[in-house]
Amino acid sequence: PSGMAAPTMEERKACWGARDEFWQCLDSHGDDAAKCEKLRRAFESRCPQQWVKHFNKRRDFLKYKKKLETEGFQPPETAGKS
């Protein structure tokens, strides 16, 4: 098997905890990542890089989903209106 061992249960929980703290900070600062630098660094140090990417995508998706639910779907403007 290539590469390092999979994270243990303890390591997973530490990663998820750091992620949740980072996200809570983002939630209370209107997603201003600059206000949450320290927690972002803690999150990225606690989680494998692949997981950081995965969770970042997850957050983007959740935000997009929330936007759809609250604002409704906005179809792109069609080119050439009569």
Add this chain to the structure above:
Amino acid sequence: WLYLRQQKERQQRSRRLRDLRALSLGQGDFQLQDTSGTPRSKADFLGRWVLLYFGFTHCPDVCPEELEKLSRAVELLERDPALPPLQPLFVTVDPERDDAAALARYLRDFHPRLVGLTGTPEQVRAAAAAFRVYVSAGPRDADGDYVVDHSVLTFLVDPDGIFRDCYGRSRTAEELARSVRGHMDSYEPLPP
């Protein structure tokens, strides 16, 4: 006329039984190895109900959550001594990294009777295909790490080896247990 109708029903029943027997033999079979290196195929689990989940040990969050749920559902059903035994199974979709040792380490955190299965890439591919499970390994990063995109499903197989139900992420452990119990209650064994 009544005789003809009875004969028709008898033929339909025996045709259905023949189809079910073919299903029990051919459907959802696998050739894999458990964490002690012993070869295991579907035949080894006949006579027991099976709850089977496909995942991988480097999974960020979904697999631990689904395995917690699966373990909890099995625990709930174990509390009722009148119910038949239920075998939880985990099949890796990442055979390159998930060898017997990796699986054993990973599965320690979940139900004690949870059996882990791995194999060659071909064997794992065939097992996933048999259950129509989508598997797609992502690109490797600089450390050689990657995630595997896959369908998130837990399958229920009856003691005849026939697929009975499948459960997605939205079902709770309690809902799983209730559904499995319902299948167990309505189960009729295939006549030999």
